[in-house]
Structure formats: structure tokens, C-alpha cells
Amino acid sequence: RVFCEAGITAEMMANKVLSEIKRYQDSESETFVSTRSMLLDKYEQNYPAKHFSDVVIEGLASDGGLFVPEKMLPKLSPGEWKSLLGASYIERAQILLEKCIHPADVPAVNLGEMVEVAYGNNFACAKVAPLRHLM
Secondary structure, three states: OOOOOOOOOHHHHHHHHHHHHHHHHOHHHOOEEEOOHHHOOOOOOOOOOEOHHHHHHHOOOOOOOOEEEOOOOOOOOHHHHHHOOOOOHHHHHHHHHHOOOOOOOOOHHHHHHHHHHHHOOOOOOOOOOOOOOOO
């Protein structure tokens, strides 16, 4: 799925589509590493990068660290952030997770089902994580 903001040109849209096609073809590009091994030099790392489906099963990394995307969190343009304003929490979660999890590892349809089960009716408040002012 290609995520675009309002007012995008046809050329910008075509570039985003091509970028997503390249991403899909390179399933080894989106892996996860331990937060503890990220601090080490590339040659000192004893823990190989893993795919999302592996880290979900493993939970914590064997060195006690948390798994994070090896290439860091994805960056969104200001327009993409703005287009998320009208989305529900579940829709936002899916869009952001799709940018971290390779579609060959977990297809968007399956990811959508997983997000729906996780956030669907499991919270007392429909906002899931509402902001509350302390003063």
C-alpha cells in the first residue's frame, strides 16, 4: 500500500509506487536488531538481524535487549503526518507498522487483522491512549 498526502503530484505518486515496489522486492532490507547490539561495532555484533515474524516469537533478544527496526523508524513527511489526523488509532497503527514490517513477512491484510484484534474492543476508551491534562 502506498501512503500519500493531499496535494501530491502524479510524479511524486509514481516515485512512491516505485519505491514501494523496490521495497517489496528486497525482503532482506527490513530486519530487526537488539537495542543492545546496536551500540556495538558492526564486527562485534554476535546477534544477526531477524525478520519480524522471528522477533515476535522470540520476544526479547537473547542479549536482553528489545528488538527495533535495523534501519530505525520510518520517516513520514509533514503531509503524511497531517493525513493521519483523521485516522482512527487502529488505522494509524497499521499504517505505521506497515512501514516497519516487510509485506513479504506479514502481508498488509494479515497485519490489518492482527492490529484489529489487538486494538479492536480491548480498551475501555475508544481512543485507546487518550491524552489527559494534569492541571
